[in-house]
Amino acid sequence: MAASRLWPSLVRRRPIVVLLTSLFAAICAPGPAGAGDVSGAGATFPYPVYAEWTRAYKAQTGVNVLYQAIGSSRGIARVVARTVDFGASDMPLDPQSLTQDRLLQWPMVMGGVVPIVNLPGIEPGQLKLDGKVLAGMYLDAITKWNDPAIAALNPGLALPGLAITTVHRADGSGTNFIFTHYLSGIDARFRSEIGENTAVQFPGGVGADGNVGVAALTRRTAGAIGYVEYAYALQNRMTYVLLRNRAGAFVAPTNASFQAAAANADWSRSAGFQVLLTDQPGRESWPITGATFILVPRRPANPVIARQALDFFDWAYRNGGKLAERLAYVPMPAKVIDLVERAWHREITGPDGKPVWAGS
Amino acid sequence: MTEQAIAASATPRPGAGSRKLRQAERVGSAIFVGMLRGSCWLFLLIVLGLAAELIWGARLSLRKFGIGFLWSTQWNPVTEQFGAAPFIYGTVVTSVIALALAAIVGVMAAIYLAEFAPRRVGAYLGLLIELLAAVPSIVYGLWGLFVLAPIVANWIGPALQSVLGFLPFFQGTIYGVNVLTAAFILTLMIIPTITAITRDLIVAIPMRFREAALALGATPWEMAVKVVLPSVRRGIIGASMLAFGRALGETIAATMVIGNRPVISASLFAPGYTIASVIANEFTEATSDLYLSALIELGLILLVVSILVIGMGRLMVRLLIR
Numbered sequence: 001m002a003a004s005r006l007w008p009s010l011v012r013r014r015p016i017v018v019l020l021t022s023l024f025a026a027i028c029a030p031g032p033a034g035a036g037d038v039s040g041a042g043a044t045f046p047y048p049v050y051a052e053w054t055r056a057y058k059a060q061t062g063v064n065v066l067y068q069a070i071g072s073s074r075g076i077a078r079v080v081a082r083t084v085d086f087g088a089s090d091m092p093l094d095p096q097s098l099t100q101d102r103l104l105q106w107p108m109v110m111g112g113v114v115p116i117v118n119l120p121g122i123e124p125g126q127l128k129l130d131g132k133v134l135a136g137m138y139l140d141a142i143t144k145w146n147d148p149a150i151a152a153l154n155p156g157l158a159l160p161g162l163a164i165t166t167v168h169r170a171d172g173s174g175t176n177f178i179f180t181h182y183l184s185g186i187d188a189r190f191r192s193e194i195g196e197n198t199a200v201q202f203p204g205g206v207g208a209d210g211n212v213g214v215a216a217l218t219r220r221t222a223g224a225i226g227y228v229e230y231a232y233a234l235q236n237r238m239t240y241v242l243l244r245n246r247a248g249a250f251v252a253p254t255n256a257s258f259q260a261a262a263a264n265a266d267w268s269r270s271a272g273f274q275v276l277l278t279d280q281p282g283r284e285s286w287p288i289t290g291a292t293f294i295l296v297p298r299r300p301a302n303p304v305i306a307r308q309a310l311d312f313f314d315w316a317y318r319n320g321g322k323l324a325e326r327l328a329y330v331p332m333p334a335k336v337i338d339l340v341e342r343a344w345h346r347e348i349t350g351p352d353g354k355p356v357w358a359g360s
Numbered sequence: 361m362t363e364q365a366i367a368a369s370a371t372p373r374p375g376a377g378s379r380k381l382r383q384a385e386r387v388g389s390a391i392f393v394g395m396l397r398g399s400c401w402l403f404l405l406i407v408l409g410l411a412a413e414l415i416w417g418a419r420l421s422l423r424k425f426g427i428g429f430l431w432s433t434q435w436n437p438v439t440e441q442f443g444a445a446p447f448i449y450g451t452v453v454t455s456v457i458a459l460a461l462a463a464i465v466g467v468m469a470a471i472y473l474a475e476f477a478p479r480r481v482g483a484y485l486g487l488l489i490e491l492l493a494a495v496p497s498i499v500y501g502l503w504g505l506f507v508l509a510p511i512v513a514n515w516i517g518p519a520l521q522s523v524l525g526f527l528p529f530f531q532g533t534i535y536g537v538n539v540l541t542a543a544f545i546l547t548l549m550i551i552p553t554i555t556a557i558t559r560d561l562i563v564a565i566p567m568r569f570r571e572a573a574l575a576l577g578a579t580p581w582e583m584a585v586k587v588v589l590p591s592v593r594r595g596i597i598g599a600s601m602l603a604f605g606r607a608l609g610e611t612i613a614a615t616m617v618i619g620n621r622p623v624i625s626a627s628l629f630a631p632g633y634t635i636a637s638v639i640a641n642e643f644t645e646a647t648s649d650l651y652l653s654a655l656i657e658l659g660l661i662l663l664v665v666s667i668l669v670i671g672m673g674r675l676m677v678r679l680l681i682r
Contacts, residue, residue, distance in 0.1 A: 003645040044644065071644030091647065165535070170620030170637075172437075172645030195438030206535055206631045207620025209641065213505065220510050220536060357599075 004040025042075020042088030045174035105293030110330040130244035131186030140204040162223035170207030178290035182278035231328030260284035303350035407472035418657035442654035446622040449634035454609040458546035466554030474562035493552035501616035511538035542618035601673035614658035
């Protein structure tokens with residue numbers, strides 16, 4: 001008690017104390033968490049929401065969760081090496097790797113990718129596209145805005161004869177993965193010629209750095225089409241398009257249409273929750289939705305810390321929805337949360353063979 | 361004691377008292393020279409360590425693609441086909457254009473500042489140019505993306521195309537983000553280095569050189585070109601090499617305006633890619649070991665290209681001085 005009152009004044013008076021403590025923290029941080037800290041590392045896409053969650057969680061419970069956004073692949077490598085308590089990845093691992101590395105994987109929060117355009121006279125939500133046309137544009141097969149394939153989807157809309165400039169994310173990102181995964185699923189030619197990855201080789205167009213770069217380039221090039229994270233399209237009032245989903249309905253990107261995609265997905269039958277939410281059934285589903293994933297060891301070396309990590313994720317599922325929505329991420333539907341928490345109970349066990357997670 | 365030492369070093373005299381001092385002096389200077397040598401060896405060690413680390417990190421890619429990596433134009437992370445040619449091309453072309461432009465403008469600015477500008481104006485302008493060197497590259501990048509790219513797409517590009525459109529360098533669709541815009545941004549970023557160093561060199565030229573030239577009937581212009589510039593050309597080349605090194609390795613600013621497309625295109629209006637940009641863009645989310653290894657090999661190539669360029673600069677200096 002006395003120490004906690006003494007501390008702030010000590011810190012205020014002695015810059016060297018701050019220096020030493022931050023040095024100490026820096027030395028301790030990368031390791032597998034010292035005194036009661038939970039450490040995680042991985043994807044950059046969900047970093048803003050994870051950072052908010054850990055801050056709020058610390059304020060409420062006093063438990064420190066350290067998350068370093070070092071990129072999905074490095075996050076996976078760290079959790080495989082067991083140097084962090086959990087890893088985070090935008091690209092789900094396949095069941096074989098999960099078994100081999102004894103990891104459990106689940107979706108934590110969702111986001112969506114939204115195509116944006118810059119066409120003179122076209123307002124947000126006016127232009128209608130589908131996956132085939134989008135794939136054609138990025139394959140450089142559809143090169144003019146008044147192409148019959150686009151006109152067929154937009155009867156009554158005056159389309160200019162402008163050349164199409166496709167803008168893509170040049171940096172490796174979860175956004176690229178979700179977008180190319182969607183187009184690969186829709187279009188066989190896209191799958192064979194471009195494929196799906198966090199970075200791919202597009203035949204044409206220009207590459208921009210991050211959401212900022214894609215948005216800026218699209219905004220400044222007449223006839224451009226790009227794709228950005230939902231949060232970014234929303235905050236910057238970009239000219240988004242309506243997409244035709246699997247059920248044949250044209251939908252707008254909204255929280256509800258992302259949640260619909262997650263709710264309509266078949267989670268229970270997929271091993272390791274390896275569900276990519278692109279092109280899901282249901283009339284309300286936004287077709288380019290994706291989740292970002294958490295990875296934890298099935299046999300944690302330290303069950304106490306593992307339990308603390310699960311407590312945090314449980315808290316985030318139940319109380320973090322508002323925070324996530326404020327940052328334009330989409331919380332998982334209750335149905336999925338139930339499935340995930342049952343998997344925790346069933347599959348994560350301590351050295352004594354007992355489940356680490358006994359419910360909240 | 362100190363006075364004695366100074367006296368001893370100033371006028372070495374044989375004698376019993378000063379031998380001890382000379383001994384101390386010798387030890388002192390040995391330590392000093394040792395430190396000088398040590399700091400140079402440190403650089404050598406760092407460069408060697410860097411090269412070893414890069415070769416080790418790139419071993420997968422070196423083994424898989426061999427020497428063909430240098431001229432393959434494929435860069436496809438999905439099929440894991442990697443080649444460095446488009447990146448080497450983009451890096452060298454943007455840096456060479458930037459250096460050519462920056463050397464001309466930078467040296468002219470330096471001559472003006474040192475020889476012709478009123479003292480006050482010269483001091484303030486010089487300070488401003490040096491300040492440009494302290495602007496973070498992300499600021500240059502954002503400015504390039506939001507301001508310069510539209511200018512290139514709407515004004516500079518069409519103007520160049522209408523006059524020089526018969527050359528392959530100025531043909532095709534004009535994207536705002538392209539090799540030319542990247543070269544312009546790099547030019548801006550390296551001008552301060554060239555100007556600041558050249559100006560300081562010119563200022564250091566003894567006044568009697570100028571007086572002699574003027575006394576022989578040279579105009580101020582002839583004095584600047586025939587007397588001042590030749591005596592600092594060695595320094596200018598040194599400054600240019602320093603600037604070139606910065607242009608080769610520039611990452612963020614180039615990434616934001618070059619268009620990031622791994623293709624080799626003769627047109628400066630087409631998007632390109634540089635080595636540093638692709639490493640920055642793809643390193644964090646590189647998904648396989650081979651992919652990561654190919655990126656590290658690109659880093660190795662950048663190191664080699666830098667060494668070659670600096671070596672060539674040295675050679676040029678030697679040829680010019682002869």
